[in-house]
Amino acid sequence: MDLLFLSSIIRTEEKLLLNALNSAGLAFSTIDVRKKIFDRTHESGLNADLVLNRCISQTQSxxxxRYFESLGLTCVNSSSTIALSGDKQAMTLALQAARIPTPSTIFALDTKTALQATEQMGYPVVLKPTTGSWGRLVVKAHDRNAAEAVLDLREQLTGPQHRLHYIQKFIETGNSDLRAITLDGRIIAAYRRRSNHWITNASRGATGEKISISTDLEELCRATSEVAGGGILSIDLFETDQSGLLVNEVNHTTEFALATDVTGVNIASEIVNYLKARL
Structure with missing residues:
Protein backbone atom coordinates (compact mmCIF):
# COMPACT_ATOMS: atom_id res chain seq x y z
CA MET A 1 0.00 0.00 0.00
CA ASP A 2 1.16 3.55 -0.63
CA LEU A 3 -0.76 5.38 2.11
CA LEU A 4 -1.62 4.46 5.69
CA PHE A 5 -4.74 6.19 7.03
CA LEU A 6 -4.83 6.53 10.82
CA SER A 7 -8.11 7.30 12.53
CA SER A 8 -10.21 6.78 15.63
CA ILE A 9 -13.77 8.10 15.30
CA ILE A 10 -14.85 8.50 11.67
CA ARG A 11 -16.39 11.96 11.27
CA THR A 12 -17.68 13.72 8.17
CA GLU A 13 -14.14 14.83 7.29
CA GLU A 14 -12.75 11.30 7.41
CA LYS A 15 -15.60 10.03 5.23
CA LEU A 16 -14.88 12.76 2.69
CA LEU A 17 -11.19 11.90 2.68
CA LEU A 18 -11.80 8.17 2.27
CA ASN A 19 -14.17 8.85 -0.62
CA ALA A 20 -11.60 11.16 -2.23
CA LEU A 21 -8.86 8.55 -1.84
CA ASN A 22 -11.06 5.95 -3.53
CA SER A 23 -12.01 8.36 -6.32
CA ALA A 24 -8.35 9.16 -6.94
CA GLY A 25 -7.49 5.47 -7.16
CA LEU A 26 -4.82 5.89 -4.51
CA ALA A 27 -3.83 2.66 -2.79
CA PHE A 28 -4.26 2.89 0.97
CA SER A 29 -4.99 0.92 4.11
CA THR A 30 -6.66 2.05 7.31
CA ILE A 31 -5.80 1.56 10.97
CA ASP A 32 -8.07 2.31 13.91
CA VAL A 33 -5.43 3.32 16.44
CA ARG A 34 -7.69 2.31 19.33
CA LYS A 35 -7.43 -1.32 18.21
CA LYS A 36 -3.74 -1.47 17.29
CA ILE A 37 -1.04 -2.91 19.52
CA PHE A 38 2.03 -0.73 19.04
CA ASP A 39 4.93 -3.16 19.29
CA ARG A 40 7.91 -1.97 17.32
CA THR A 41 9.97 -5.13 17.83
CA HIS A 42 7.24 -7.30 16.27
CA GLU A 43 5.84 -4.90 13.67
CA SER A 44 5.24 -6.57 10.33
CA GLY A 45 3.07 -6.29 7.27
CA LEU A 46 3.29 -2.53 6.85
CA ASN A 47 3.61 -1.51 3.23
CA ALA A 48 3.31 2.25 3.26
CA ASP A 49 5.26 5.22 1.98
CA LEU A 50 3.25 7.89 3.75
CA VAL A 51 1.02 8.06 6.84
CA LEU A 52 -1.99 10.38 7.14
CA ASN A 53 -3.05 11.01 10.73
CA ARG A 54 -6.75 11.75 11.29
CA CYS A 55 -7.06 10.91 14.98
CA ILE A 56 -9.19 13.34 16.95
CA SER A 57 -7.31 12.99 20.22
CA GLN A 58 -4.06 14.90 20.67
CA THR A 59 -2.67 12.04 22.76
CA GLN A 60 -3.61 9.41 20.17
CA SER A 61 -2.23 11.53 17.34
CA ARG A 66 5.80 9.05 16.89
CA TYR A 67 5.54 5.28 16.60
CA PHE A 68 5.29 5.24 12.80
CA GLU A 69 8.04 7.81 12.46
CA SER A 70 10.28 5.49 14.48
CA LEU A 71 9.72 2.93 11.72
CA GLY A 72 11.08 5.39 9.17
CA LEU A 73 7.72 6.45 7.75
CA THR A 74 6.87 10.04 6.82
CA CYS A 75 3.74 11.24 8.59
CA VAL A 76 1.33 14.05 7.80
CA ASN A 77 1.33 15.88 10.06
CA SER A 78 4.67 15.18 11.70
CA SER A 79 4.99 14.53 15.42
CA SER A 80 6.85 17.81 15.88
CA THR A 81 3.99 19.73 14.23
CA ILE A 82 1.40 17.90 16.35
CA ALA A 83 3.35 18.52 19.55
CA LEU A 84 3.85 22.21 18.81
CA SER A 85 0.39 23.12 17.54
CA GLY A 86 -1.30 20.94 20.16
CA ASP A 87 0.29 22.97 22.95
CA LYS A 88 -1.05 26.52 23.02
CA GLN A 89 1.80 27.85 25.12
CA ALA A 90 4.48 26.31 22.90
CA MET A 91 2.75 27.49 19.72
CA THR A 92 2.21 31.02 21.02
CA LEU A 93 5.83 31.33 22.12
CA ALA A 94 7.07 30.02 18.76
CA LEU A 95 4.88 32.51 16.89
CA GLN A 96 6.00 35.37 19.12
CA ALA A 97 9.65 34.39 18.67
CA ALA A 98 9.11 34.51 14.89
CA ARG A 99 7.51 37.97 15.27
CA ILE A 100 4.18 36.75 13.98
CA PRO A 101 1.41 38.96 15.43
CA THR A 102 -0.74 37.26 18.08
CA PRO A 103 -3.13 38.50 20.76
CA SER A 104 -1.30 39.71 23.86
CA THR A 105 -0.66 36.59 25.95
CA ILE A 106 1.08 35.92 29.25
CA PHE A 107 1.57 32.83 31.42
CA ALA A 108 1.71 32.05 35.11
CA LEU A 109 2.40 28.93 37.18
CA ASP A 110 0.64 29.92 40.39
CA THR A 111 -2.93 31.07 40.96
CA LYS A 112 -1.93 34.20 42.89
CA THR A 113 0.57 35.14 40.20
CA ALA A 114 -2.04 34.40 37.53
CA LEU A 115 -4.47 36.76 39.24
CA GLN A 116 -1.77 39.45 39.31
CA ALA A 117 -1.24 38.79 35.60
CA THR A 118 -4.91 39.32 34.78
CA GLU A 119 -4.79 42.63 36.66
CA GLN A 120 -1.65 43.60 34.77
CA MET A 121 -3.22 42.76 31.41
CA GLY A 122 -6.52 44.47 32.11
CA TYR A 123 -10.01 43.03 31.74
CA PRO A 124 -11.62 41.33 29.98
CA VAL A 125 -9.19 38.44 29.63
CA VAL A 126 -9.54 34.94 28.24
CA LEU A 127 -8.31 32.02 30.35
CA LYS A 128 -7.52 28.90 28.35
CA PRO A 129 -6.16 25.42 28.99
CA THR A 130 -3.01 24.89 26.97
CA THR A 131 -4.39 21.70 25.41
CA GLY A 132 -7.79 20.83 24.02
CA SER A 133 -10.12 22.01 21.28
CA TRP A 134 -13.69 23.09 20.49
CA GLY A 135 -13.52 25.90 23.04
CA ARG A 136 -13.70 23.57 26.03
CA LEU A 137 -12.79 25.18 29.39
CA VAL A 138 -12.13 28.50 27.66
CA VAL A 139 -13.53 31.29 29.85
CA LYS A 140 -13.79 35.07 29.51
CA ALA A 141 -13.33 36.97 32.77
CA HIS A 142 -14.67 40.52 32.91
CA ASP A 143 -13.27 41.42 36.33
CA ARG A 144 -11.10 40.27 39.22
CA ASN A 145 -13.90 38.33 40.90
CA ALA A 146 -14.58 36.29 37.77
CA ALA A 147 -10.89 35.63 37.18
CA GLU A 148 -10.41 34.54 40.80
CA ALA A 149 -13.37 32.15 40.57
CA VAL A 150 -12.01 30.52 37.40
CA LEU A 151 -8.50 30.20 38.78
CA ASP A 152 -9.77 28.72 42.04
CA LEU A 153 -11.83 26.19 40.09
CA ARG A 154 -8.85 25.15 38.00
CA GLU A 155 -6.85 24.65 41.15
CA GLN A 156 -9.33 21.90 42.08
CA LEU A 157 -9.06 20.11 38.73
CA THR A 158 -6.77 17.13 38.43
CA GLY A 159 -3.93 17.15 35.95
CA PRO A 160 -0.78 19.27 35.84
CA GLN A 161 -1.96 21.08 32.69
CA HIS A 162 -4.40 23.07 34.84
CA ARG A 163 -1.50 24.59 36.81
CA LEU A 164 -0.17 26.39 33.74
CA HIS A 165 -2.34 29.47 33.29
CA TYR A 166 -2.62 30.80 29.75
CA ILE A 167 -3.97 34.34 29.88
CA GLN A 168 -4.90 36.16 26.70
CA LYS A 169 -6.21 39.66 26.15
CA PHE A 170 -9.80 39.47 24.92
CA ILE A 171 -10.08 40.76 21.35
CA GLU A 172 -13.42 42.27 20.43
CA THR A 173 -14.24 40.89 16.98
CA GLY A 174 -18.01 41.03 16.91
CA ASN A 175 -18.23 37.27 17.53
CA SER A 176 -16.29 36.38 14.38
CA ASP A 177 -12.87 35.21 13.27
CA LEU A 178 -11.13 33.92 10.16
CA ARG A 179 -10.03 30.39 9.42
CA ALA A 180 -7.61 29.47 6.65
CA ILE A 181 -6.83 25.90 5.63
CA THR A 182 -3.31 25.50 4.33
CA LEU A 183 -1.17 22.86 2.66
CA ASP A 184 2.49 23.61 3.40
CA GLY A 185 1.51 27.25 3.81
CA ARG A 186 -0.61 27.53 0.66
CA ILE A 187 -4.17 28.59 1.43
CA ILE A 188 -6.70 26.33 -0.28
CA ALA A 189 -9.78 27.74 1.47
CA ALA A 190 -10.52 30.67 3.77
CA TYR A 191 -13.71 31.82 5.39
CA ARG A 192 -15.15 33.91 8.19
CA ARG A 193 -16.86 32.20 11.13
CA ARG A 194 -19.75 34.00 12.82
CA SER A 195 -21.50 33.02 16.01
CA ASN A 196 -24.02 34.21 18.58
CA HIS A 197 -21.26 33.57 21.14
CA TRP A 198 -17.77 35.03 21.42
CA ILE A 199 -16.41 31.47 20.98
CA THR A 200 -16.72 30.82 17.25
CA ASN A 201 -16.18 27.07 16.93
CA ALA A 202 -18.31 25.28 14.34
CA SER A 203 -18.97 22.61 16.98
CA ARG A 204 -20.81 25.34 18.91
CA GLY A 205 -22.99 26.32 16.00
CA ALA A 206 -20.92 28.95 14.21
CA THR A 207 -21.77 29.62 10.58
CA GLY A 208 -19.38 30.60 7.83
CA GLU A 209 -19.03 32.86 4.84
CA LYS A 210 -16.43 32.80 2.08
CA ILE A 211 -13.87 35.59 2.02
CA SER A 212 -11.36 36.83 -0.51
CA ILE A 213 -7.77 35.85 0.24
CA SER A 214 -5.68 38.98 0.72
CA THR A 215 -1.93 39.22 0.30
CA ASP A 216 -1.58 39.90 4.04
CA LEU A 217 -3.52 36.74 4.86
CA GLU A 218 -1.43 34.67 2.43
CA GLU A 219 1.86 35.93 3.82
CA LEU A 220 0.83 35.52 7.44
CA CYS A 221 -0.45 31.97 6.93
CA ARG A 222 2.68 31.02 5.00
CA ALA A 223 4.88 32.27 7.84
CA THR A 224 2.71 30.59 10.47
CA SER A 225 2.82 27.27 8.63
CA GLU A 226 6.60 27.50 8.43
CA VAL A 227 6.81 27.98 12.20
CA ALA A 228 4.46 25.04 12.80
CA GLY A 229 6.39 22.73 10.48
CA GLY A 230 4.08 22.73 7.47
CA GLY A 231 1.70 19.97 6.49
CA ILE A 232 -2.10 20.21 6.62
CA LEU A 233 -3.15 22.97 9.01
CA SER A 234 -6.03 25.25 9.82
CA ILE A 235 -5.07 28.66 11.14
CA ASP A 236 -7.47 30.82 13.16
CA LEU A 237 -7.03 34.57 13.02
CA PHE A 238 -8.60 37.72 14.42
CA GLU A 239 -9.18 40.88 12.41
CA THR A 240 -8.43 44.07 14.34
CA ASP A 241 -8.56 47.74 13.38
CA GLN A 242 -5.38 48.69 15.22
CA SER A 243 -3.13 45.64 14.82
CA GLY A 244 -4.41 44.06 11.60
CA LEU A 245 -4.51 40.27 11.48
CA LEU A 246 -3.54 38.32 14.60
CA VAL A 247 -2.90 34.56 14.64
CA ASN A 248 -4.92 33.05 17.47
CA GLU A 249 -4.48 29.28 17.13
CA VAL A 250 -3.06 26.62 14.81
CA ASN A 251 -4.82 23.25 14.44
CA HIS A 252 -3.05 20.08 13.31
CA THR A 253 -6.06 17.80 12.60
CA THR A 254 -8.09 20.05 10.37
CA GLU A 255 -11.87 19.98 10.43
CA PHE A 256 -13.11 21.16 7.06
CA ALA A 257 -16.76 20.18 6.58
CA LEU A 258 -18.00 23.74 7.16
CA ALA A 259 -15.22 25.16 5.00
CA THR A 260 -16.21 22.85 2.14
CA ASP A 261 -19.85 23.94 2.34
CA VAL A 262 -19.03 27.63 2.63
CA THR A 263 -16.25 28.02 0.07
CA GLY A 264 -17.27 25.40 -2.48
CA VAL A 265 -13.70 24.07 -2.48
CA ASN A 266 -13.41 20.28 -2.53
CA ILE A 267 -10.95 20.28 0.35
CA ALA A 268 -10.78 16.49 0.63
CA SER A 269 -9.68 16.26 -3.02
CA GLU A 270 -7.16 19.05 -2.49
CA ILE A 271 -5.69 17.14 0.44
CA VAL A 272 -5.55 13.91 -1.56
CA ASN A 273 -3.78 15.69 -4.42
CA TYR A 274 -1.30 17.05 -1.89
CA LEU A 275 -0.71 13.54 -0.54
CA LYS A 276 -0.19 12.19 -4.06
CA ALA A 277 2.45 14.85 -4.64
CA ARG A 278 4.11 13.91 -1.35
CA LEU A 279 4.13 10.26 -2.42
Whole structure:
Protein backbone atom coordinates (compact mmCIF):
# COMPACT_ATOMS: atom_id res chain seq x y z
CA MET A 1 0.00 0.00 0.00
CA ASP A 2 1.16 3.55 -0.63
CA LEU A 3 -0.76 5.38 2.11
CA LEU A 4 -1.62 4.46 5.69
CA PHE A 5 -4.74 6.19 7.03
CA LEU A 6 -4.83 6.53 10.82
CA SER A 7 -8.11 7.30 12.53
CA SER A 8 -10.21 6.78 15.63
CA ILE A 9 -13.77 8.10 15.30
CA ILE A 10 -14.85 8.50 11.67
CA ARG A 11 -16.39 11.96 11.27
CA THR A 12 -17.68 13.72 8.17
CA GLU A 13 -14.14 14.83 7.29
CA GLU A 14 -12.75 11.30 7.41
CA LYS A 15 -15.60 10.03 5.23
CA LEU A 16 -14.88 12.76 2.69
CA LEU A 17 -11.19 11.90 2.68
CA LEU A 18 -11.80 8.17 2.27
CA ASN A 19 -14.17 8.85 -0.62
CA ALA A 20 -11.60 11.16 -2.23
CA LEU A 21 -8.86 8.55 -1.84
CA ASN A 22 -11.06 5.95 -3.53
CA SER A 23 -12.01 8.36 -6.32
CA ALA A 24 -8.35 9.16 -6.94
CA GLY A 25 -7.49 5.47 -7.16
CA LEU A 26 -4.82 5.89 -4.51
CA ALA A 27 -3.83 2.66 -2.79
CA PHE A 28 -4.26 2.89 0.97
CA SER A 29 -4.99 0.92 4.11
CA THR A 30 -6.66 2.05 7.31
CA ILE A 31 -5.80 1.56 10.97
CA ASP A 32 -8.07 2.31 13.91
CA VAL A 33 -5.43 3.32 16.44
CA ARG A 34 -7.69 2.31 19.33
CA LYS A 35 -7.43 -1.32 18.21
CA LYS A 36 -3.74 -1.47 17.29
CA ILE A 37 -1.04 -2.91 19.52
CA PHE A 38 2.03 -0.73 19.04
CA ASP A 39 4.93 -3.16 19.29
CA ARG A 40 7.91 -1.97 17.32
CA THR A 41 9.97 -5.13 17.83
CA HIS A 42 7.24 -7.30 16.27
CA GLU A 43 5.84 -4.90 13.67
CA SER A 44 5.24 -6.57 10.33
CA GLY A 45 3.07 -6.29 7.27
CA LEU A 46 3.29 -2.53 6.85
CA ASN A 47 3.61 -1.51 3.23
CA ALA A 48 3.31 2.25 3.26
CA ASP A 49 5.26 5.22 1.98
CA LEU A 50 3.25 7.89 3.75
CA VAL A 51 1.02 8.06 6.84
CA LEU A 52 -1.99 10.38 7.14
CA ASN A 53 -3.05 11.01 10.73
CA ARG A 54 -6.75 11.75 11.29
CA CYS A 55 -7.06 10.91 14.98
CA ILE A 56 -9.19 13.34 16.95
CA SER A 57 -7.31 12.99 20.22
CA GLN A 58 -4.06 14.90 20.67
CA THR A 59 -2.67 12.04 22.76
CA GLN A 60 -3.61 9.41 20.17
CA SER A 61 -2.23 11.53 17.34
CA UNK A 62 1.12 12.20 18.94
CA UNK A 63 1.67 8.66 20.23
CA UNK A 64 0.68 7.03 16.94
CA UNK A 65 2.71 9.33 14.71
CA ARG A 66 5.80 9.05 16.89
CA TYR A 67 5.54 5.28 16.60
CA PHE A 68 5.29 5.24 12.80
CA GLU A 69 8.04 7.81 12.46
CA SER A 70 10.28 5.49 14.48
CA LEU A 71 9.72 2.93 11.72
CA GLY A 72 11.08 5.39 9.17
CA LEU A 73 7.72 6.45 7.75
CA THR A 74 6.87 10.04 6.82
CA CYS A 75 3.74 11.24 8.59
CA VAL A 76 1.33 14.05 7.80
CA ASN A 77 1.33 15.88 10.06
CA SER A 78 4.67 15.18 11.70
CA SER A 79 4.99 14.53 15.42
CA SER A 80 6.85 17.81 15.88
CA THR A 81 3.99 19.73 14.23
CA ILE A 82 1.40 17.90 16.35
CA ALA A 83 3.35 18.52 19.55
CA LEU A 84 3.85 22.21 18.81
CA SER A 85 0.39 23.12 17.54
CA GLY A 86 -1.30 20.94 20.16
CA ASP A 87 0.29 22.97 22.95
CA LYS A 88 -1.05 26.52 23.02
CA GLN A 89 1.80 27.85 25.12
CA ALA A 90 4.48 26.31 22.90
CA MET A 91 2.75 27.49 19.72
CA THR A 92 2.21 31.02 21.02
CA LEU A 93 5.83 31.33 22.12
CA ALA A 94 7.07 30.02 18.76
CA LEU A 95 4.88 32.51 16.89
CA GLN A 96 6.00 35.37 19.12
CA ALA A 97 9.65 34.39 18.67
CA ALA A 98 9.11 34.51 14.89
CA ARG A 99 7.51 37.97 15.27
CA ILE A 100 4.18 36.75 13.98
CA PRO A 101 1.41 38.96 15.43
CA THR A 102 -0.74 37.26 18.08
CA PRO A 103 -3.13 38.50 20.76
CA SER A 104 -1.30 39.71 23.86
CA THR A 105 -0.66 36.59 25.95
CA ILE A 106 1.08 35.92 29.25
CA PHE A 107 1.57 32.83 31.42
CA ALA A 108 1.71 32.05 35.11
CA LEU A 109 2.40 28.93 37.18
CA ASP A 110 0.64 29.92 40.39
CA THR A 111 -2.93 31.07 40.96
CA LYS A 112 -1.93 34.20 42.89
CA THR A 113 0.57 35.14 40.20
CA ALA A 114 -2.04 34.40 37.53
CA LEU A 115 -4.47 36.76 39.24
CA GLN A 116 -1.77 39.45 39.31
CA ALA A 117 -1.24 38.79 35.60
CA THR A 118 -4.91 39.32 34.78
CA GLU A 119 -4.79 42.63 36.66
CA GLN A 120 -1.65 43.60 34.77
CA MET A 121 -3.22 42.76 31.41
CA GLY A 122 -6.52 44.47 32.11
CA TYR A 123 -10.01 43.03 31.74
CA PRO A 124 -11.62 41.33 29.98
CA VAL A 125 -9.19 38.44 29.63
CA VAL A 126 -9.54 34.94 28.24
CA LEU A 127 -8.31 32.02 30.35
CA LYS A 128 -7.52 28.90 28.35
CA PRO A 129 -6.16 25.42 28.99
CA THR A 130 -3.01 24.89 26.97
CA THR A 131 -4.39 21.70 25.41
CA GLY A 132 -7.79 20.83 24.02
CA SER A 133 -10.12 22.01 21.28
CA TRP A 134 -13.69 23.09 20.49
CA GLY A 135 -13.52 25.90 23.04
CA ARG A 136 -13.70 23.57 26.03
CA LEU A 137 -12.79 25.18 29.39
CA VAL A 138 -12.13 28.50 27.66
CA VAL A 139 -13.53 31.29 29.85
CA LYS A 140 -13.79 35.07 29.51
CA ALA A 141 -13.33 36.97 32.77
CA HIS A 142 -14.67 40.52 32.91
CA ASP A 143 -13.27 41.42 36.33
CA ARG A 144 -11.10 40.27 39.22
CA ASN A 145 -13.90 38.33 40.90
CA ALA A 146 -14.58 36.29 37.77
CA ALA A 147 -10.89 35.63 37.18
CA GLU A 148 -10.41 34.54 40.80
CA ALA A 149 -13.37 32.15 40.57
CA VAL A 150 -12.01 30.52 37.40
CA LEU A 151 -8.50 30.20 38.78
CA ASP A 152 -9.77 28.72 42.04
CA LEU A 153 -11.83 26.19 40.09
CA ARG A 154 -8.85 25.15 38.00
CA GLU A 155 -6.85 24.65 41.15
CA GLN A 156 -9.33 21.90 42.08
CA LEU A 157 -9.06 20.11 38.73
CA THR A 158 -6.77 17.13 38.43
CA GLY A 159 -3.93 17.15 35.95
CA PRO A 160 -0.78 19.27 35.84
CA GLN A 161 -1.96 21.08 32.69
CA HIS A 162 -4.40 23.07 34.84
CA ARG A 163 -1.50 24.59 36.81
CA LEU A 164 -0.17 26.39 33.74
CA HIS A 165 -2.34 29.47 33.29
CA TYR A 166 -2.62 30.80 29.75
CA ILE A 167 -3.97 34.34 29.88
CA GLN A 168 -4.90 36.16 26.70
CA LYS A 169 -6.21 39.66 26.15
CA PHE A 170 -9.80 39.47 24.92
CA ILE A 171 -10.08 40.76 21.35
CA GLU A 172 -13.42 42.27 20.43
CA THR A 173 -14.24 40.89 16.98
CA GLY A 174 -18.01 41.03 16.91
CA ASN A 175 -18.23 37.27 17.53
CA SER A 176 -16.29 36.38 14.38
CA ASP A 177 -12.87 35.21 13.27
CA LEU A 178 -11.13 33.92 10.16
CA ARG A 179 -10.03 30.39 9.42
CA ALA A 180 -7.61 29.47 6.65
CA ILE A 181 -6.83 25.90 5.63
CA THR A 182 -3.31 25.50 4.33
CA LEU A 183 -1.17 22.86 2.66
CA ASP A 184 2.49 23.61 3.40
CA GLY A 185 1.51 27.25 3.81
CA ARG A 186 -0.61 27.53 0.66
CA ILE A 187 -4.17 28.59 1.43
CA ILE A 188 -6.70 26.33 -0.28
CA ALA A 189 -9.78 27.74 1.47
CA ALA A 190 -10.52 30.67 3.77
CA TYR A 191 -13.71 31.82 5.39
CA ARG A 192 -15.15 33.91 8.19
CA ARG A 193 -16.86 32.20 11.13
CA ARG A 194 -19.75 34.00 12.82
CA SER A 195 -21.50 33.02 16.01
CA ASN A 196 -24.02 34.21 18.58
CA HIS A 197 -21.26 33.57 21.14
CA TRP A 198 -17.77 35.03 21.42
CA ILE A 199 -16.41 31.47 20.98
CA THR A 200 -16.72 30.82 17.25
CA ASN A 201 -16.18 27.07 16.93
CA ALA A 202 -18.31 25.28 14.34
CA SER A 203 -18.97 22.61 16.98
CA ARG A 204 -20.81 25.34 18.91
CA GLY A 205 -22.99 26.32 16.00
CA ALA A 206 -20.92 28.95 14.21
CA THR A 207 -21.77 29.62 10.58
CA GLY A 208 -19.38 30.60 7.83
CA GLU A 209 -19.03 32.86 4.84
CA LYS A 210 -16.43 32.80 2.08
CA ILE A 211 -13.87 35.59 2.02
CA SER A 212 -11.36 36.83 -0.51
CA ILE A 213 -7.77 35.85 0.24
CA SER A 214 -5.68 38.98 0.72
CA THR A 215 -1.93 39.22 0.30
CA ASP A 216 -1.58 39.90 4.04
CA LEU A 217 -3.52 36.74 4.86
CA GLU A 218 -1.43 34.67 2.43
CA GLU A 219 1.86 35.93 3.82
CA LEU A 220 0.83 35.52 7.44
CA CYS A 221 -0.45 31.97 6.93
CA ARG A 222 2.68 31.02 5.00
CA ALA A 223 4.88 32.27 7.84
CA THR A 224 2.71 30.59 10.47
CA SER A 225 2.82 27.27 8.63
CA GLU A 226 6.60 27.50 8.43
CA VAL A 227 6.81 27.98 12.20
CA ALA A 228 4.46 25.04 12.80
CA GLY A 229 6.39 22.73 10.48
CA GLY A 230 4.08 22.73 7.47
CA GLY A 231 1.70 19.97 6.49
CA ILE A 232 -2.10 20.21 6.62
CA LEU A 233 -3.15 22.97 9.01
CA SER A 234 -6.03 25.25 9.82
CA ILE A 235 -5.07 28.66 11.14
CA ASP A 236 -7.47 30.82 13.16
CA LEU A 237 -7.03 34.57 13.02
CA PHE A 238 -8.60 37.72 14.42
CA GLU A 239 -9.18 40.88 12.41
CA THR A 240 -8.43 44.07 14.34
CA ASP A 241 -8.56 47.74 13.38
CA GLN A 242 -5.38 48.69 15.22
CA SER A 243 -3.13 45.64 14.82
CA GLY A 244 -4.41 44.06 11.60
CA LEU A 245 -4.51 40.27 11.48
CA LEU A 246 -3.54 38.32 14.60
CA VAL A 247 -2.90 34.56 14.64
CA ASN A 248 -4.92 33.05 17.47
CA GLU A 249 -4.48 29.28 17.13
CA VAL A 250 -3.06 26.62 14.81
CA ASN A 251 -4.82 23.25 14.44
CA HIS A 252 -3.05 20.08 13.31
CA THR A 253 -6.06 17.80 12.60
CA THR A 254 -8.09 20.05 10.37
CA GLU A 255 -11.87 19.98 10.43
CA PHE A 256 -13.11 21.16 7.06
CA ALA A 257 -16.76 20.18 6.58
CA LEU A 258 -18.00 23.74 7.16
CA ALA A 259 -15.22 25.16 5.00
CA THR A 260 -16.21 22.85 2.14
CA ASP A 261 -19.85 23.94 2.34
CA VAL A 262 -19.03 27.63 2.63
CA THR A 263 -16.25 28.02 0.07
CA GLY A 264 -17.27 25.40 -2.48
CA VAL A 265 -13.70 24.07 -2.48
CA ASN A 266 -13.41 20.28 -2.53
CA ILE A 267 -10.95 20.28 0.35
CA ALA A 268 -10.78 16.49 0.63
CA SER A 269 -9.68 16.26 -3.02
CA GLU A 270 -7.16 19.05 -2.49
CA ILE A 271 -5.69 17.14 0.44
CA VAL A 272 -5.55 13.91 -1.56
CA ASN A 273 -3.78 15.69 -4.42
CA TYR A 274 -1.30 17.05 -1.89
CA LEU A 275 -0.71 13.54 -0.54
CA LYS A 276 -0.19 12.19 -4.06
CA ALA A 277 2.45 14.85 -4.64
CA ARG A 278 4.11 13.91 -1.35
CA LEU A 279 4.13 10.26 -2.42
Missing amino acids: LASV
